[in-house]
Amino acid sequence: MKTLVVAQQKGGVGKTSSIVHLAFDFLERGLRVAVIDLDTQGNASFTLHDFNSEYTASQLFDQNGDDLRQWFHGLPEGPLMRLIGSDAVLANMEKRNLTDAAVAFKDNITALADSGFDVVLIDTAPALGISLASALYAADSVISPIELEAYSIQGIKKMLTTIANVRKLNTKLKFLGMVPSKVDARNPRHRRHQEELQAAYPQLMIPGGIGLRSSIADALSSRVPVWKIKKTAARKATLEMRALAAYIYEKMEITP
Ligand SMILES: Nc1ncnc2c1ncn2[C@@H]1O[C@H](COP(=O)(O)OP(=O)(O)OP(=O)(O)O)[C@@H](O)[C@H]1O
Numbered sequence: 001m002k003t004l005v006v007a008q009q010k011g012g013v014g015k016t017s018s019i020v021h022l023a024f025d026f027l028e029r030g031l032r033v034a035v036i037d038l039d040t041q042g043n044a045s046f047t048l049h050d051f052n053s054e055y056t057a058s059q060l061f062d063q064n065g066d067d068l069r070q071w072f073h074g075l076p077e078g079p080l081m082r083l084i085g086s087d088a089v090l091a092n093m094e095k096r097n098l099t100d101a102a103v104a105f106k107d108n109i110t111a112l113a114d115s116g117f118d119v120v121l122i123d124t125a126p127a128l129g130i131s132l133a134s135a136l137y138a139a140d141s142v143i144s145p146i147e148l149e150a151y152s153i154q155g156i157k158k159m160l161t162t163i164a165n166v167r168k169l170n171t172k173l174k175f176l177g178m179v180p181s182k183v184d185a186r187n188p189r190h191r192r193h194q195e196e197l198q199a200a201y202p203q204l205m206i207p208g209g210i211g212l213r214s215s216i217a218d219a220l221s222s223r224v225p226v227w228k229i230k231k232t233a234a235r236k237a238t239l240e241m242r243a244l245a246a247y248i249y250e251k252m253e254i255t256p
């Protein structure tokens, strides 16, 4: 089983949008997908409402893996998706001890592997806190969507430092890179920022990126992937999301 975290302390940059589309794409590839929503905003939980397992994200910090193994015991065979949704108790995470939280969370990721999932996708809140650190400590891969705006770019160094620090403890963690998000190709500022980022971090930019496309917002609010939106305008968004999913699928080396 492989585990991916989407991380970026800047809000509204496309973290949830990416994780939800990866989940739908991986399910269609025939994988057994678990999605964990660690954000109290509960946006991924809203869009993936139909897949709710009723096991809650805070339980991953409060209970050991045996509880989870019991809950997911006897899942049907074949491709499936289960959401471990955001809940109110997550709001108290920052009062906890990091080591305790990280150890409990990691135990539960192992329990998800034991329960027969192929991949775990973790959505996180726009903050560098205990829950993000715990997720990174347990994960194999991390991606960071980034908007091509100054405020977003200013935060990158902090994000990269956080990831580098966790990698000292979790040496298997791979930073797959940054995903340019909500890109307006006709906006000269976006083009300039994309060129600057490419020059500064040539190894860290995921090829392609996701355009600024309202069909993606339509899809998230309709609880479907953008390829289910029947508008001509959804075609480009579909191609971009599918390309991102294919890239990440390959880099994560997921084996069903
Ligand atoms: N490529 C896109 N084009 C247009 N709108 C988008 C795109 N991606 C996401 N959005 C919209 O932008 C908003 C923020 O996206 P999203 O929720 O994915 O970001 P986020 O990084 O998860 O935000 P937060 O940090 O608050 O969790 C949402 O309303 C979403 O519908």
Ligand SMILES: [Mg+2]
Binding pocket: 015, 016, 017, 039, 043, 044, 123, 124
């Ligand atoms: Mg989000």
